[in-house]
Amino acid sequence: MSRFPFSRRLPANVNRIIIRFPEDVQEFFLEMISAERSQQTIANYAYDFSLFFDFLEKEGIDLEEITSRTLRRFFRRIEIGYERTVRVKVKRTDPATGEVCEDWVERKHFRENTRAGKERKRSSLRSLFRYLVKNGVLEKDPMEEYADATLKARNRKKVPVFLTxxxxxxxxxxxxxxxxxxxxxxxxxxxxxxxxxxxxxxxxxxxxxxxxxxxxxxxxxxxxxxxxxxxxxxxxxxxxxxxxxxxxxxxxxxxxxxxxxxxxxxxxxxxxxxxxxxxxxxxxxxxxxxxxxxxxxxxxxxxxxxxxxxxxxxxxxxxxxxxxxxxxxxxxxxxxxxxxxxxxxxxxxxxxxxxxxxxxx
Structure with missing residues (x-):
């Protein structure tokens, strides 16, 4: 596992997510940092990849074994929504000594997978696989095969909700x-x-x-x-x-x-x-x-x-x-x-x- 923190330019909670990814995926994040992408953009990629690699781990699938069928199963799994585990740092006060210390705790919450959220996850994975193919980590892009085999959703533009x-x-x-x-x-x-x-x-x-x-x-x-x-x-x-x-x-x-x-x-x-x-x-x-x-x-x-x-x-x-x-x-x-x-x-x-x-x- 990589050193911690992964990068001093990123918040600790994002670092903790990235160091769990395969080394080649960590290199993708180093490229993003080098390209001066914003912290929020990098965090969004980290959250999206975390869902995907948690799915791969549960299914026992390695990075090199990913196919369009793998992607189809993943996107169907999170179609309606998903549970996300986040790690946050909280302050605790020792009742006996009064000493304040910091500790990491896990919190789970359910997220709906909105239309915009689905598209962002697809976009994130497209960027990752293009990078991995370009750098010789993978021979072919499974995301391209997935896109070719998937029915395109109708492009329905909703009128934005607003207040008077x-x-x-x-x-x-x-x-x-x-x-x-x-x-x-x-x-x-x-x-x-x-x-x-x-x-x-x-x-x-x-x-x-x-x-x-x-x-x-x-x-x-x-x-x-x-x-x-x-x-x-x-x-x-x-x-x-x-x-x-x-x-x-x-x-x-x-x-x-x-x-x-x-x-x-x-x-x-x-x-x-x-x-x-x-x-x-x-x-x-x-x-x-x-x-x-x-x-x-x-x-x-x-x-x-x-x-x-x-x-x-x-x-x-x-x-x-x-x-x-x-x-x-x-x-x-x-x-x-x-x-x-x-x-x-x-x-x-x-x-x-x-x-x-x-x-x-």
């Missing part, structure tokens, strides 16, 4: 309502943090991976406001102006953000969790779920995720008459076609508005 302006305001107000029910004597720093996070999502369209990657110096003051420097997909940087609502919420959080007992590796992080380490994507999603429930949003909005708040901003901007190219720049889309899906949302809402006139005239 009124629903978005209810969600923001739900933060205060939720914490008031906890009967705390004063406003906590994490209540202020969560309000700032929601307003950043709704006013910048930032991705959740971009948000958790923000550092304190990502916020650049600019006279009476500020700009946020966002590192997007493919390490493409963009700078977004914060409006007064988002900036005031962020400044209020920064006043209360903890500075003591923050581990050295997390002192630069903008958003901290209750353990005073950098907030994770799951932490953000879990916090959002509380406020969605508190806001008592309608059924179509009950499953709102951080990414759907991004849909909300795009829809509100286009509904307000903003230029499609401007929205593309704000969201950091590499292609205008990705942004154009939101015009279908506007068309759909327009159609519904006209339908509601039926019978009135």
């Amino acid at each position: 302006r009124e629903e978005a305001l209810r969600l923001v107000k739900a933060v205060e309502a939720y914490h008031r029910k906890q009967k705390r004597r004063k406003c906590t720093w994490y209540e202020v943090r969560d309000r700032a996070i929601l307003l950043l999502f709704l006013n910048t369209g930032i991705r959740v991976s971009e948000l958790v990657g923000l550092n304190q110096n990502s916020i650049q003051p600019d006279r009476d406001t500020a700009r946020v420097v966002v590192m997007g997909k493919g390490d493409k940087e963009r700078m977004l102006k914060l409006n007064q609502t988002a900036y005031e919420a962020l400044r209020e959080y920064m006043k209360l953000r903890p500075t003591e007992n923050v581990p050295p590796d997390h002192q630069d992080a903008l958003f901290l969790n209750k353990n005073r380490t950098r907030m994770s994507r799951k932490g953000v999603s879990d916090a959002l779920k509380k406020y969605v429930q508190e806001a008592n949003l309608p059924p179509k909005a009950a499953t709102i995720s951080p990414h759907k708040l991004r849909h909300t901003l795009a829809t509100l901007l286009l509904s307000n008459g903003e230029n499609l190219r401007v929205v593309q720049e704000i969201l950091g889309h590499s292609s205008i076609q990705t942004t154009q899906i939101y015009t279908h949302v506007i068309d759909s809402e327009r159609d519904k508005a006209l339908d509601r006139l039926d019978g009135m005239l």
Whole structure:
């Protein structure tokens, strides 16, 4: 087994996944690091490969024995969903000595395999097998044979789920309502943090991976406001102006953000969790779920995720008459076609508005 850590440029939990892979697959990750792929991209590949190599281990199949039939069985196995085991580092306090120590624990949770998730896993494995063939590890690419023998799924584009302006305001107000029910004597720093996070999502369209990657110096003051420097997909940087609502919420959080007992590796992080380490994507999603429930949003909005708040901003901007190219720049889309899906949302809402006139005239 390879040394630990695998790479000092990667988080410890990702290192622990990668060192379990065959050496040739580890070389694939070294190439990704050399190509300066983002930590989130590398982590996504590691999670996808972990599912696949766990399947191979249970089936007793070596890397050189993989065929298109192996791939078909794997994808069918995870078609509906799958259980994922993650290893997280937690702090424990010895009740006798009061000493704080860190330990790794395993947590299992079930994940639905969405359409986008399925495509990402196929894309991840395509990249791996192309690399292995190119470097002489495998003679042929089993993923190509799998693709040739598989029926293509119909290309159905779903209209993105989003909040109306009124629903978005209810969600923001739900933060205060939720914490008031906890009967705390004063406003906590994490209540202020969560309000700032929601307003950043709704006013910048930032991705959740971009948000958790923000550092304190990502916020650049600019006279009476500020700009946020966002590192997007493919390490493409963009700078977004914060409006007064988002900036005031962020400044209020920064006043209360903890500075003591923050581990050295997390002192630069903008958003901290209750353990005073950098907030994770799951932490953000879990916090959002509380406020969605508190806001008592309608059924179509009950499953709102951080990414759907991004849909909300795009829809509100286009509904307000903003230029499609401007929205593309704000969201950091590499292609205008990705942004154009939101015009279908506007068309759909327009159609519904006209339908509601039926019978009135």
